[in-house]
Amino acid sequence: MPYQLVHFLIFYFLLLCQFSSAQSINQDNLHKEISTLNDNNQNDRSILILDKIINNGKSTPYDKYIAYIEKSLTYKQLYNYSSALTNLNLALKEGQKTKHINEVETRIMVEKIMIHYDLKNEREFIALIKQVKPQNLHYLKKETRAFYECILGHLELKKENFQEAEEYFDTCIRFLEQENPKHLPVLYKAKIELYQRLGHKDAVMQAYAKGIAYANQYGIDLYKITMYETMIYYYVDQKDYENAFKFQKTVSEARRQYDAANRSGNLNILENELLQQRNEVQMTDRQKIMILLGSIIFLLIMLSFVLYKLYRSTQKGRKHMEVENKIMRSKLEDFINSSPQFNSKITNKINKQNLKIRHLEIIELVKQGKTNKEIGAILFISENTVKYHLKSIYELLEIDNRSALVDVK
Numbered sequence: 001m002p003y004q005l006v007h008f009l010i011f012y013f014l015l016l017c018q019f020s021s022a023q024s025i026n027q028d029n030l031h032k033e034i035s036t037l038n039d040n041n042q043n044d045r046s047i048l049i050l051d052k053i054i055n056n057g058k059s060t061p062y063d064k065y066i067a068y069i070e071k072s073l074t075y076k077q078l079y080n081y082s083s084a085l086t087n088l089n090l091a092l093k094e095g096q097k098t099k100h101i102n103e104v105e106t107r108i109m110v111e112k113i114m115i116h117y118d119l120k121n122e123r124e125f126i127a128l129i130k131q132v133k134p135q136n137l138h139y140l141k142k143e144t145r146a147f148y149e150c151i152l153g154h155l156e157l158k159k160e161n162f163q164e165a166e167e168y169f170d171t172c173i174r175f176l177e178q179e180n181p182k183h184l185p186v187l188y189k190a191k192i193e194l195y196q197r198l199g200h201k202d203a204v205m206q207a208y209a210k211g212i213a214y215a216n217q218y219g220i221d222l223y224k225i226t227m228y229e230t231m232i233y234y235y236v237d238q239k240d241y242e243n244a245f246k247f248q249k250t251v252s253e254a255r256r257q258y259d260a261a262n263r264s265g266n267l268n269i270l271e272n273e274l275l276q277q278r279n280e281v282q283m284t285d286r287q288k289i290m291i292l293l294g295s296i297i298f299l300l301i302m303l304s305f306v307l308y309k310l311y312r313s314t315q316k317g318r319k320h321m322e323v324e325n326k327i328m329r330s331k332l333e334d335f336i337n338s339s340p341q342f343n344s345k346i347t348n349k350i351n352k353q354n355l356k357i358r359h360l361e362i363i364e365l366v367k368q369g370k371t372n373k374e375i376g377a378i379l380f381i382s383e384n385t386v387k388y389h390l391k392s393i394y395e396l397l398e399i400d401n402r403s404a405l406v407d408v409k
Contacts, residue, residue, distance in 0.1 A: 025053060027066045031141070034070045038077050039182070039220045041258070046074045047267050051274050061097035065104060068094060072111060077222055078264040081115050088112055103139040106132065110140055110148050117151050125151070142179045146172040150190055157194055165194055185211040185223035189230045196234050204234060225254045318380075359396075362389050366405045 030053075037046045053059050053067040068091035075083040088108050095104030109128055116125035129151075137145060153168030173187045188211030195203040208231055215223035228251040235244035358379070365375045372386040379386075394400065 024060055025063045025066065030066060030070060034074065038074055039218065039222075041221065043074050043078060043267055044270055047071065047270055048274075050074070051271070055274075061094045062100065065091045065095035065098065069107065069111065075264065075267070076115060076118075078267070080264040080267075081119055083264070083268070084115055085112065088115075102136050106136040106139045107144070110144060113151065114147055117154075126155075129155075143176065143183050146175050146179075146183070147186060150187060153190060154193075157190075157197065160197075162194065162198060166191075169194065181214060182218040182220060183223075184214040185220075185227055187211075188214070189226055192230050192234060196237060221254065221258045225251060225258060228254060359389060359393050362386065363393060363405055366390075366402060369406075 030049075034046045034049065037043070037049075050067045050071045054064050054071075056063075059067075068087045072084040072087035072091065075081075075087065088111055092104065092108050095101070095108070098104065109132055113125045113128045113132075116128065137148070140148065149168050150172050153165045153172070156162075156168060157165040169187055169190050173184065173191075176184050176187060188207045191207040192204050192211070195201075195207060208227060211230075212224065212227045215227055228247050232244050232247045232251060235241070235247065361379060362375060365378065370378070372383050372390070375386045376383045390402070393405070397404075399405065
């Protein structure tokens with residue numbers, strides 16, 4: 001069997017296994033689990049869970065699409081934006097295999113907007129915002145919708161449309177207070193920037209106090225760092241370098257403990273190790289399948305050989321039987337023509353009626369005591385055909401039964 005054909009059979013076998021047992025995950029439960037792990041700085045566990053989904057043969061393309069989005073969020077939380085964007089592209093690739101195209105494109109587009117916004121790639125995120133269709137925003141998770149509209153508020157703030165910006169921020173705050181308050185520091189960071197532009201110092205401090213309180217309440221280190229950094233920019237803008245320096249020291253210590261770069265690097269190492277393990281497992285499975293296919297091919301070859309030998313043996317037996325039949329016919333003819341044991345009346349009838357050779361063969365076999373079934377097997381005809389010939393013989397010889405043939409001397 002050609003080498004390419006073997007590989008095709010392996011691929012087809014694995015494909016059947018995958019599609020015969022597809023499953024679907026609960027994306028809300030998965031998001032909650034991954035978000036909780038990431039908030040507790042257990043990003044490695046998040047990657048292990050998501051990797052298992054992505055590389056599970058039972059996972060549907062939609063499952064993988066969701067898992068890649070969660071991986072993107074995991075890397076984004078560690079400031080690894082290149083890996084975050086890579087996983088969003090993989091999510092898009094899987095999502096395009098599903099029937100949820102509008103959802104897939106909208107969610108991934110908004111996630112990319114937020115990444116480019118964090119990276120201050122203004123041209124990129126504004127270009128993407130122009131592509132977002134407002135009627136598709138219902139596909140976003142509620143917290144994601146709040147983050148997206150917060151960005152829209154920032155754009156209004158940049159245009160010095162302060163009232164419109166504050167309306168965006170306050171709407172998002174009210175929404176998150178009901179749905180997911182742990183993300184409120186993001187919105188209070190935006191409020192600090194707004195009040196800074198308006199020169200409302202007391203409002204700035206109140207917004208900071210609320211934001212850092214939520215960050216501490218939910219123990220999310222990333223949001224603590226976000227609030228500290230926001231105050232650095234505020235104090236620098238106010239030329240209060242003493243307080244700016246204090247917050248800079250606080251941010252440095254918080255970043256050291258958060259250790260995003262090292263944790264992100266560890267995740268990349270973990271993913272490489274998982275990839276190597278999968279390759280080893282796939283190689284082992286491939287070898288097992290090759291052995292199985294080889295065994296099946298060997299058995300098929302052996303079966304073909306046995307069937308061929310059986311066919312040859314049958315053909316040889318048939319030819320031998322034909323030779324024996326010819327010899328027997330010859331003997332029957334000689335016997336009929338010369339044997340004094342034949343009743344003259346019967347002989348005259350045989351000669352007169354000009355019986356066929358087949359009739360003569362059957363007469364001789366009846367005289368030998370063979371049954372109809374045995375005669376059929378010897379002459380390679382059915383039992384019913386033997387009965388038909390016997391009936392013809394009885395009529396031609398004007399006898400009534402089998403005994404008349406057997407009793408002829």
